[in-house]
Amino acid sequence: MASITGTRQVVLVSCRAQLDMLGKKVHKDNIIALSWHMPVSFNPVMYAIAIGKTRFSRKIIDESGVFVVNFISDKLEEKALFVGRNSGLHMDKWSKAKLTKEEAESVDCCRIKQAIGYLECEVASQVEAGDHIIYFGKVLKQELKKNSKRLFQVEGNKFTTTV
Numbered sequence: 644m645a646s647i648t649g650t651r652q653v654v655l656v657s658c659r660a661q662l663d664m665l666g667k668k669v670h671k672d673n674i675i676a677l678s679w680h681m682p683v684s685f686n687p688v689m690y691a692i693a694i695g696k697t698r699f700s701r702k703i704i705d706e707s708g709v710f711v712v713n714f715i716s717d718k719l720e721e722k723a724l725f726v727g728r729n730s731g732l733h734m735d736k737w738s739k740a741k742l743t744k745e746e747a748e749s750v751d752c753c754r755i756k757q758a759i760g761y762l763e764c765e766v767a768s769q770v771e772a773g774d775h776i777i778y779f780g781k782v783l784k785q786e787l788k789k790n791s792k793r794l795f796q797v798e799g800n801k802f803t804t805t806v
């Protein structure tokens with residue numbers, strides 16, 4: 644299998660939906676770690692994220708049509724790893740990773756309070772790309788709260804940051 648190498652910035656995407664689980668409507672607030680993401684348009688401002696088809700977060704975003712991209716500092720390495728190595732299907736990653744919810748303002752979703760910035764997005768379109776789906780999000784609100792060193796994934800559990 645080909646391996647895709649490259650050092651990439653890690654973001655945490657938060658998502659929320661009411662999902663039908665075993666015949667019951669369940670409120671789910673989840674977080675997924677992503678290193679496959681990028682800006683794709685100035686006007687309107689748009690941002691793309693690639694989510695594996697098997698991820699629980701995919702179900703949530705398909706249901707709600709919204710997501711929040713949370714930019715994080717290198718200090719959140721451990722939390723990012725936890726969020727990126729565990730599924731939210733049977734777990735509340737917010738409490739387990741000790742991340743704090745903050746209501747988003749333009750979409751029905753929450754942001755991560757510890758993040759240094761965020762993009763509140765509404766899904767404008769999506770494209771199937773092999774085993775991932777690329778969601779193109781129209782950015783409805785954005786803020787960079789502070790500038791700080793970001794977290795970058797080198798490969799697997801190896802991370803680095805900017806100088």
Ligand SMILES: Cc1cc2nc3c(=O)[nH]c(=O)nc-3n(C[C@H](O)[C@H](O)[C@H](O)COP(=O)(O)O)c2cc1C
Binds near residue numbers: 653
């Ligand atoms: C640093 C890091 C980067 C990751 N990048 C991606 C990514 O770009 N796309 C993706 O689908 N999964 C990515 N993952 C894996 C998901 O975060 C992981 O499968 C997660 O447990 C999915 O959670 P969920 O099932 O609650 O949605 C990454 C994991 C880590 C640790």
